[in-house]
Amino acid sequence: MVWGLVESSSFGDYFPDGDYVGWEEAIKRYFDEEMTTEQRAAFDHWDVSYRSEVARKFNEDMGPLEPHERPNEYRLIKTYQSLGALIExxxxxxxxxxxxxxxIEALEPGVHQFWPIRITMPKGKEYPTPYYGLRIGRFLDSFLPEQSEDYRSPPDIKTYYANSYTKKGYACLCVAESVAAGCHLWRERWLRQPKILFSDDLMADVERRALRFPKHHKLKAI
Incomplete structure (x- = not known):
């Protein structure tokens, strides 16, 4: 079976409100001090353009994040008592x-990129349990629009969205079992909602360890 994530649309335990500490400064410092004139020219000599390109690497197939590109601290604007096991x-x-x-590492060793990221409270107090930044390293084209129902796609653009982010709506979406076989965590290239998919084995381990996980629904694998 295949499961799809329902991305949070409002702030909460799975999408905590906050901002990165020191990330923009690190990007600017690298842009000003480490990049060549030719490299800066590719971004119109504007560090904000380079920062936008780095942010795309968070969820697009653009290769691993370099050390200076990884946020190392996320400061919450309020105190959260119990964040989810997976947060955005x-x-x-x-x-x-x-x-x-x-x-994830036990199921797919070496596939995804992790690094420590501090989650801190409004006054700098550390969140009591450790978190790690995650860049998903697997991108698949497993969505089968011809066998699926209840989705939308803009004219002349190979991009698909579920019409309904419900259990019933996700059940109308089909993925190719032959493409996703042996995969446990991935992003879809053309399916934008849900874009992040999980294997049954991964979700079984999540349930076994009683982890707090964002809303997710089952898709049809054929």
Whole structure:
């Protein structure tokens, strides 16, 4: 079976409101001090353009994040008592708890990129459990629009969205089992909602360890 994530549309335990600490400054410092004139010219000599390109790497197939491109701290604007095991930060960067990181790495060693990221409270107090930034390293084209129902696609653009982010709506979407076989966590190239998919094995481990996980629904694998 295949499961699709329902991305949060409002702030909460799975999409905490906050901002990165020091990330924009690190990007600007690298742009000003490390990049060549030719490299800066590719971004119109504007560090904000380069920062936007880096942010795209959070969820697009553009290769691993370099050390200076990875946010190292996310400061919450309020105190959260219990964040989820999988959370989304600004620019849709993912972060995971250590138990979820262990599950993913056990199922797919070396496929995805992790690094420590501090989650801090409004006054700088550390969130009590560790989190890791996650860049999903697998991108698939497994969605089958011809066998699916209840989705929309803009004219002349190979992009698809579920019409309904419900259990019934996701059940109308089909993915190719032959393409997704053996994969446990991936992003779809053309299916934008849901864009992040999980295997049954991964979700079984999440349930076994009683981790708090965002809303997700089953898709049809054929």
């Amino acid at each position: 930060l600004n620019n849709r960067l993912l972060a995971v708890s250590e138990p979820l990181k262990d599950i």
